[in-house]
Structures are given as structure tokens and as C-alpha cells.
Amino acid sequence: MRVLVLGCGVSGLSCGIRLLEAGHAVELRARELPPHTTSDVAAAVWYPYRAFPQERVTGWARRTFDVLCELAAHPEAGIQVVRGVELFTEPPPEPWWAPCVPGLRAATAEELMPGYSHGYSFEAPIIEMPRYLPFLMARFRELGGRILQREVRSLDEAWGEAAVVINCTGLGARALVGDDSLFPIRGEVLRVAPPPVEGFLFDESEERGIAYVIPRSTDCILGGTAEDGNASLVPDPAKAEAILARCRRILPRGAHFQVLEHKVGLRPGRPTVRLEEERREGHRVIHNYGHGGAGITLSWGCAEEATALVGPAR
Numbered sequence: 021m022r023v024l025v026l027g028c029g030v031s032g033l034s035c036g037i038r039l040l041e042a043g044h045a046v047e048l049r050a051r052e053l054p055p056h057t058t059s060d061v062a063a064a065v066w067y068p069y070r071a072f073p074q075e076r077v078t079g080w081a082r083r084t085f086d087v088l089c090e091l092a093a094h095p096e097a098g099i100q101v102v103r104g105v106e107l108f109t110e111p112p113p114e115p116w117w118a119p120c121v122p123g124l125r126a127a128t129a130e131e132l133m134p135g136y137s138h139g140y141s142f143e144a145p146i147i148e149m150p151r152y153l154p155f156l157m158a159r160f161r162e163l164g165g166r167i168l169q170r171e172v173r174s175l176d177e178a179w180g181e182a183a184v185v186i187n188c189t190g191l192g193a194r195a196l197v198g199d200d201s202l203f204p205i206r207g208e209v210l211r212v213a214p215p216p217v218e219g220f221l222f223d224e225s226e227e228r229g230i231a232y233v234i235p236r237s238t239d240c241i242l243g244g245t246a247e248d249g250n251a252s253l254v255p256d257p258a259k260a261e262a263i264l265a266r267c268r269r270i271l272p273r274g275a276h277f278q279v280l281e282h283k284v285g286l287r288p289g290r291p292t293v294r295l296e297e298e299r300r301e302g303h304r305v306i307h308n309y310g311h312g313g314a315g316i317t318l319s320w321g322c323a324e325e326a327t328a329l330v331g332p333a334r
């Protein structure tokens with residue numbers, strides 16, 4: 021059976037790899053290839069942000085946590101498992117995703133930043149997308165997969181090439197399958213160096229404005245913003261200043277770094293992730309899109325469920 025995967029972000033590549041490993045013949049088509057996808061802009065740390073529903077997201081996130089930790093053993097994947105802290109100014113409830121993360125505990129006084137009274141401390145994978153996506157592409161090709169850069173305008177066009185299609189087009193699914201429930205959640209980040217801290221730090225409070233610091237091997241991502249419905253890809257210098265000010269709030273005083281890059285991406289927002297099969301006149305499509313701010317966090321769990329929906333290779 022030949023399977024056609026649409027999309028070369030983290031969702032399409034993870035699905036493609038699992039399908040090839042299951043013995044399917046797989047080709048991938050994408051309008052944009054790395055480094056020009058939303059997945060390239062991701063911070064990226066394992067953290068289930070703006071993805072629903074919680075019950076399904078918990079299963080996908082837990083499975084992905086384990087796979088990313090295994091992949092961290094391969095230096096070329098660009099993954100490091102790092103301890104970090106989510107900061108709060110009031111006692112927080114236990115996070116709903118706590119069952120995914122072994123070893124989550126209350127932060128100690130030494131781990132908290134000035135102005136914060138509480139925190140969770142946990143280890144999570146940090147994924148350097150400029151290294152991870154090429155790693156996934158190489159793995160996909162090594163397993164016999166073929167990648168072609170081409171826009172696909174309809175499912176009928178895709179079914180002209182294969183009876184089974186995996187739709188991993190992210191925000192592109194809005195036009196491809198007419199899904200009006202998809203919306204952009206615009207995010208801006210700054211890439212800085214040298215990394216000013218060893219562990220990640222977040223403050224996800226909507227009232228204060230989100231702030232996160234994600235140290236990588238040679239640089240660090242500072243974020244962020246989350247603007248529903250804004251589809252502009254033009255970096256806003258005022259937003260960059262505001263990100264720096266918010267991150268200074270959670271960084272050690274006097275932290276020194278230089279801004280190297282300012283990037284914008286559009287998270288594929290949706291009331292719920294769409295991971296399901298649709299059948300039409302003898303053709304099949306497995307939809308796998310709408311992962312919001314957690315596409316990397318859910319990638320392997322979703323890829324394995326999509327592969328199970330395709331069924332065994334003949």
C-alpha cells in the first residue's frame with residue numbers, strides 16, 4: 021500500500037517515519053520544507069500548551085515524552101533532557117499533565133526567581149528544531165521515504181496518487197479541507213547567545229504576559245507571545261522589547277546575552293486536535309493537525325495513533 025503524507029513539519033515527518041517502520045511505502049508532499057515550516061520556529065520544549073482535549077493530549081504527550089528522552093541518546097537528534105522550573109506567584113494546583121512527567125516536584129527556594137513564591141521543578145526534553153527536523157528528514161529518507169516539495173490543493177488531488185493520505189498540513193488544513201475551526205495563534209521568539217541559564221524557566225501567567233527561557237546547546241530561545249487570529253509573519257520590534265522585559269523578570273539579575281534573531285510563527289490553533297480517519301468513495305484520509313502550541317510535545321503519540329489507524333502494511 022502506498023501512503024501519501026501531506027506536510028513536512030514535525031507531524032508529517034513523525035508520521036512518515038512510523039509508517040515506514042511499519043512497512044508501508046511512503047511519499048511526502050509539502051508546500052514548505054524545513055527550515056521554512058512553523059515547526060522550525062518552535063522554542064521547543066516538551067510542554068502541553070494550548071492543545072485539547074486534555075484526556076487525549078495526556079496520552080499523546082506522555083508517549084512523546086518517552087520517545088524524545090530515548091532520542092536524546094543520539095547527539096545528532098539535537099535533544100537534551102534538562103531540569104527547569106515553571107514559576108508562580110501563588111500556590112498552583114497540580115498540573116493536569118503531571119502524570120506524563122516522572123519526578124515532577126515543588127521547586128526549592130534556591131530554584132525560584134525573585135518575585136516568585138512557588139514553582140514546579142521537572143526534567144523535560146528541549147528539542148533544537150534546526151537540528152531535529154533535518155535529523156527526522158534524514159531518518160525518513162534512510163527508511164526509503166521520498167520527499168517532494170509541492171503544494172497539494174485538494175484531497176482529490178492527493179487521492180490521485182495514493183488511496184491513503186495522512187493530512188499533516190497544520191494551519192494549511194484550513195484551505196485544504198475547509199476547516200474553519202482552525203485559527204493562527206501567532207508567536208514571536210528571540211534567539212539569543214550565550215545561553216544565560218542552564219535550565220528552562222517559564223511563567224505562563226496570561227495576566228503578566230507569558231515569559232519563557234529555553235537554553236539550547238549554543239544559544240537560547242526567549243519568548244513569547246500568543247495572539248489568537250493574527251496571521252502576520254512580520255516581526256514586531258515592540259513585541260521583541262516586551263519579550264526581553266518579561267524574560268528579564270524571570271532571569272537572574274545581570275544575565276548577559278546578545279539578540280541574534282527575531283522569529284515569528286503561526287501555531288495551528290483548534291478547539292481540539294483533529295486526529296481521526298475520514299472515508300470518501302473508497303479513499304481514506306487520516307487527519308493529524310491542529311496541535312496548537314504543542315505539536316512537538318504530541319508528535320510521536322499522534323504519529324503512532326495515526327499509523328495504527330492506517331492499519332498493517334500488506
Ligand SMILES: Cc1cc2nc3c(=O)[nH]c(=O)nc-3n(C[C@H](O)[C@H](O)[C@H](O)COP(=O)(O)OP(=O)(O)OC[C@H]3O[C@@H](n4cnc5c(N)ncnc54)[C@H](O)[C@@H]3O)c2cc1C
Nearest residue numbers: 027028029031051052059065172190192207285315316317
Ligand atoms: C513561537 C512558537 C513556539 C512554539 N513552541 C513550542 C514548544 O516549545 N513545544 C511544542 O511542542 N510546540 C511549540 N510550538 C508549536 C509547534 O510549533 C506546532 O504545534 C507544530 O510545529 C505543528 O507542526 P505541524 O507539523 O502540524 O505543522 P507545520 O510545522 O506548520 O507543518 C505543516 C506542513 O504542511 C505543509 N502544507 C500546508 N498546506 C499544504 C498543502 N496544501 N499542500 C502541501 N503541503 C502543505 C507546510 O508547508 C508544512 O510543510 C511553538 C510554535 C510557535 C509559533
